[in-house]
Every structure is written in structure tokens, then in C-alpha cells.
Amino acid sequence: MTAPRTLLDKLWSAHEILRRADGTSLLWVDRHLVHEGSHHAFAKLAERGSAVAEPGLTFAVADHYAPTRARGLAQLPQIARMISTLRDNAARHGLRLFDLDDAEQGIVHVIGPELGLTVPGLLITCGDSHTSTHGALGTLAFGIGATEVAHVLATQTIWQTKPAAMRITIEGALGPGVSAKDIALNWIARLGTGGARGHAVEYSGSAVRALSMEARMTLCNLSIEGGARFGMIAPDEVTLAYVEGRPFAPAGADLERARDAWAELRSDADAAFDREVALDAAEIAPTATWGTSPDQAVPVTGTIPDPDMLPADKAETARAALDYMGLRAGQPIAGTRVDQVFIGSCTNGRIEDLRAAASVLAGRRATVPGMVSPGSAQVKAQAEREGLDRVFVQAGLDWVASGCSMCVGMNGDVVASGQRCASSTNRNFRGRQGPGARTHLMSPAMVAAAAVAGEITDVRPFLAGRAA
Amino acid sequence: MPGWSEHVGTAVALPRDNIDTDQLIPARFMSTPRAQGYGNFLLHDLRRDAHDALDETFPLNTCPDASILVAGRNFGSGSSREAAVYALLDAGFRVVIAPSFGDIFAANAVNNGLLPAQVTPEVAADLAELLASGPREMTVTLESREILCGATRVSFDVKDGWRTKLINGWDDIDLTLDHAARIAAFRDDRRSAAPWAWPRRPGAQYAR
Numbered sequence A: 001m002t003a004p005r006t007l008l009d010k011l012w013s014a015h016e017i018l019r020r021a022d023g024t025s026l027l028w029v030d031r032h033l034v035h036e037g038s039h040h041a042f043a044k045l046a047e048r049g050s051a052v053a054e055p056g057l058t059f060a061v062a063d064h065y066a067p068t069r070a071r072g073l074a075q076l077p078q079i080a081r082m083i084s085t086l087r088d089n090a091a092r093h094g095l096r097l098f099d100l101d102d103a104e105q106g107i108v109h110v111i112g113p114e115l116g117l118t119v120p121g122l123l124i125t126c127g128d129s130h131t132s133t134h135g136a137l138g139t140l141a142f143g144i145g146a147t148e149v150a151h152v153l154a155t156q157t158i159w160q161t162k163p164a165a166m167r168i169t170i171e172g173a174l175g176p177g178v179s180a181k182d183i184a185l186n187w188i189a190r191l192g193t194g195g196a197r198g199h200a201v202e203y204s205g206s207a208v209r210a211l212s213m214e215a216r217m218t219l220c221n222l223s224i225e226g227g228a229r230f231g232m233i234a235p236d237e238v239t240l241a242y243v244e245g246r247p248f249a250p251a252g253a254d255l256e257r258a259r260d261a262w263a264e265l266r267s268d269a270d271a272a273f274d275r276e277v278a279l280d281a282a283e284i285a286p287t288a289t290w291g292t293s294p295d296q297a298v299p300v301t302g303t304i305p306d307p308d309m310l311p312a313d314k315a316e317t318a319r320a321a322l323d324y325m326g327l328r329a330g331q332p333i334a335g336t337r338v339d340q341v342f343i344g345s346c347t348n349g350r351i352e353d354l355r356a357a358a359s360v361l362a363g364r365r366a367t368v369p370g371m372v373s374p375g376s377a378q379v380k381a382q383a384e385r386e387g388l389d390r391v392f393v394q395a396g397l398d399w400v401a402s403g404c405s406m407c408v409g410m411n412g413d414v415v416a417s418g419q420r421c422a423s424s425t426n427r428n429f430r431g432r433q434g435p436g437a438r439t440h441l442m443s444p445a446m447v448a449a450a451a452v453a454g455e456i457t458d459v460r461p462f463l464a465g466r467a468a
Numbered sequence B: 001m002p003g004w005s006e007h008v009g010t011a012v013a014l015p016r017d018n019i020d021t022d023q024l025i026p027a028r029f030m031s032t033p034r035a036q037g038y039g040n041f042l043l044h045d046l047r048r049d050a051h052d053a054l055d056e057t058f059p060l061n062t063c064p065d066a067s068i069l070v071a072g073r074n075f076g077s078g079s080s081r082e083a084a085v086y087a088l089l090d091a092g093f094r095v096v097i098a099p100s101f102g103d104i105f106a107a108n109a110v111n112n113g114l115l116p117a118q119v120t121p122e123v124a125a126d127l128a129e130l131l132a133s134g135p136r137e138m139t140v141t142l143e144s145r146e147i148l149c150g151a152t153r154v155s156f157d158v159k160d161g162w163r164t165k166l167i168n169g170w171d172d173i174d175l176t177l178d179h180a181a182r183i184a185a186f187r188d189d190r191r192s193a194a195p196w197a198w199p200r201r202p203g204a205q206y207a208r
């Protein structure tokens, strides 16, 4: 009899090459994803004169600095340098590069699953903290720093201490207009941005099973905002249906063997978790952030908290956040005027996100400017086949190319100082969308509603009589 | 990277919670090659006003030779950007003392010889209090996991593996290559037991 094991235990032991006396494991990496920001790691590799150990398991993509207005680089010397450095490194080491003009280009965490580079049972690393996204398919996926990226490039392995196991169980049905983004903002608001630090979060429960594959990616993506480096969901029929037929995913006899292996990828019935948290889906409302960290979030029907009423350890941070955001305590969050909107990012830039936003915007006009950047070139093409681009353009929003864009502003898509942006991204940190930018995180449908109203508003009345 | 076991330096307090890596180094500076130095980017938008002038009252600006930072909860949360560590190092810091750290930040710090010294919230508050009237000298000892400031002696926490690595200044790649044979055997076993774990459409061959 073996002891009951968690999904984390199973994935961990399947990749553990050895464990040192101090408890650190050396893990095998099945997929390593690199982007322009990985330049420090390639520089370290060059310093050592090392080669990439497994070019066939390493994939490169231009996303963080990808221009979204026009792909030409002539006017953008700094961005051109980042992209050409990536091209040089990919060419030198023989890596498959998804370049700006590639039909399969996109944000690294969008294209991994989309191309079938991400399949259940893998260990995936990338120099980006939202690598937890890939855990939605039942993988062990985590963000790493530049020194670690260099290590994976040189050895195809990584040293890690096994995190504690935490399970967030969400039972019940989500109400109309409520999405995976709202689930995530809710648990993070409840537990705090450091709430899951040192833990790998497994999401389970009927509400999670009912989520589409893309919604599961949104949920796992945001794990890091609650402090967890890993988020994961056991693969099921939804996962299998998603994976099959994707260009890099297994087929034929390999797929048969994979199915058997993947069937084991679930926490055993009586496996023990170091921490358990339960949420009731029915209690979750569309949510928006008011502050400068993702846990400073309230239901759209709620009010901006008064720091004087908060516990001492939160009051100071809340005061500073309100000051930066230019907001007053005790005001309803709904009715907060916004200057612009953004829909995109690895959190909410997939086709279902664009459909959700378009279902709100169809036949309506945005009263503030905004930008829609699909998560990949394939998402862009699909949206155009469905006519979603016309909905956005007719509403008055800009329809641009795919990339990280205004999620991080590295490509020059920034929010001006003091401007307020309703955004489908993942971080409302000070200056994240540009120096002095004020970011309110919410779901794509909520962003669409804010675009029409010109202020933060409950999306639900906008959905009356429409397919959500 | 050279190892170290004791650091004596000037400590300065920045007793704020949630100093995320976007604040430690705003994204717009991250395309700079490391050789140019990242020190000036550290906490750039907090240290400077809209016209790029240094804010004289900001704690770090009052003490340019500080090498120990006492901070609040959840230091270095957010983005995995190792540039946040480069900015601290290039500005002269060797130790950050805080009640908690972002996981990826802490690993990045250790990989570059910067100690993330974890203390209880009470100890962090006491140390910040000691520094309230200005920077002071502190001694941080890895072996005993102790911080000494005047007559105050407190302990901090750091994982065993990380402490060993900081003391020895180990480069992980060298350590790992000692296990090359086991890695190769693991790879071959996985390849035959889980062929589905390799991409169906080959990657590297498609490189252009």
C-alpha cells in the first residue's frame, strides 16, 4: 500500500532526478519557454561558453516587447535591439522561434497550451511569474529568474524545494457575468497577496470542473498574485478534448500511452493537504480592484474600504494605495470614472475572453478610448473570423496585434501618469502600466462594461438578453 | 560569485509592505545590458519625482552607502524579473531583512549572493524602530543566523541549502554538471517511458 498522494506529489516525483541532503530536488524540465526578457540568461550562458542542453525542448517567442500597432521596428531602436537579441540567441542555439510575423506568435502562456507544447504531466519553466498558467492542464509549471533560466538552458534541469500542498475547493455554480477572474480576485482578496506563499495551489470542486480550459488557465495564471508559484488543476475530459489535435501534442500510439499516464494525474481521495480553503461559487460577484495590489479588491457592488477600519497591518498600505489611486475611502467602487480600458494579456487575452467582452460591446459605443490586444496571432485570426474585431472597432476601441502590450508596458503601450485604466490584466502595482498609471483589474466583460459606461460598473445589467 | 559568511554594513529602513519587483525596478529599464549597472534604477519611481530629481526625504536617498535594507512584508513579490536583484546589488545592497519575501525574488537573490533574511514581523518592526532616527551599522552573520545592531541581537531565518550556497558562493550549473550521468540516464528513461512528453512536431529542426 502506498500512501495517498496529491497531484503535486505525483508530478514532483515523476520529475525528480535526485534529492540533496538539504531537501532540494533536482528536477527534469520537459519544456522551457524563453522570450526577449531572457537576454540576461543567454548572456550568462555565453559567459560560460555553454550550449543549450536540449534545443528540441526549448521554445522562444517574441511577446514582451512585441509592437502591437505596427510590427515594423525601424522607429523603435530599443525594442528592435531586444527582438534581434532574441533572434540571434535562437539562431545560435538552434531554437524554434515564434517571431513577430509568425502565424503562431503570441504571449508565451497563451501559445504554450494553444500549440500543444503544454500537455498534462509535464514540468514547464519560463522566466515569467505567470508560468503557473500552464498548470491548468495538470502540469508542474512555475516562473523562474534569469540565473535559473541559464541553468535550465545549460542542463535542462532545475533545483527546487518542494512547496507545501494547498487545495482551494470551489463548489457550486457561478452566477451570470461571473468568471474565473472573479474567483481568483476573490481568493486573493481573502488570503492576501502572500496568502499562498510557499505553496502549490491545486484548484478543485464542481465550480472548477465546470470551467472551460481557457477559464482554468485564467484561474491558474493568477495563482502567483496570491503568492503561489504553482497553480494546478487535475486533467479531465475537458483537458483531453482541449489537448487532442494540437500541433505539438502527442498523437497516435503516444497519445494512447499519454492518456493512461494522464488518468493517474489527480490527488488521491484521502491525500492530505497542508492547507485547505473552501469557496462558495454562488457568493462570488463580479469584482474589481481599488488599490495597488491584487488583494485590494471588492465586489463591484461594494465600497472602497476605509483604512481606519482595517487591521493595523493593512491600514498603512491601504492609505498609501488610496493616495496613489486618487480614490476616497467609503465610496462605492462602481461609479469610479475611468479614462481608458485595456483588454488582453496572458490572464485574459484568449478567444473566450474576447467573446465575453464582445458580447457586452456588441451594438454599443465605448465612451472612453481603449485597446484590445489578442493573446496570440491565432486568437486574433479566430476573432476576425468571428467578426469580433468589428464589434470592438465599431464600439470605438483599437484592435491591435498580439503581445504583452499594456500588461507591462515594455513595448511602449502605456497608461499615462494619473490616468485610470480598467484592465483585464493581472497586476495593479504602482507604475505597472506606466509611471503614475492607475490600474483597476477586472474581467474582460467588466472592462467592456466600464468602456461603455466610462466608469467601473456592474456588467450584469449589460448582459440582459444576451448570451454571456 | 564570491561567497561570504559575515557582512558588516550600514542599514537603512524602508518599512513598507508589498514592495513588489515592479517597484524595485520599473519594466522600462529592463532592456539595459547588465554591464551598464542597474543601481540607478533601484526603486526609481519611488526615489524620484516626476522630473527625475531625487526626493531628499526618501530613506535610501539619505544614505547612498547603505548595504542592508530593512523592509516590510512580502518584499519582492510579483514579477520574476531578476533585474530587481541586480538593481539592489548594483546599488550596493548585500542583505534585505523582511518578515516575508516573494518566492521567486528570494531564489533570485540567493543566486546572486544577496541574502533574503527572514525575521518575524516583531523583529522587523524593532529593527525599523532602531533605524528610525537614521542609518546604523549592522552585522549579519550567516553561520549563526544572527543580526547585531548596537546592543540588539536578533536571529533570522534562511533555508539551509540557501545558506550553504551563499557561504560557498556556489554556481548551480557547476554543481549540477557533477550529476550529468544521472541526468542523462533520467532523460533516457523518461524518453522511453513517456514518449508523449516530447513535442510531436520537433522544435529545434524548425529553427530559422
Ligand code: SF4
Pocket: A063, A064, A107, A108, A109, A128, A130, A345, A346, A347, A403, A404, A407, A408, A426
Ligand atoms: S502578458 Fe503580462 S503577465 Fe503575461 S507574460 Fe506578458 S508581461 Fe507577463
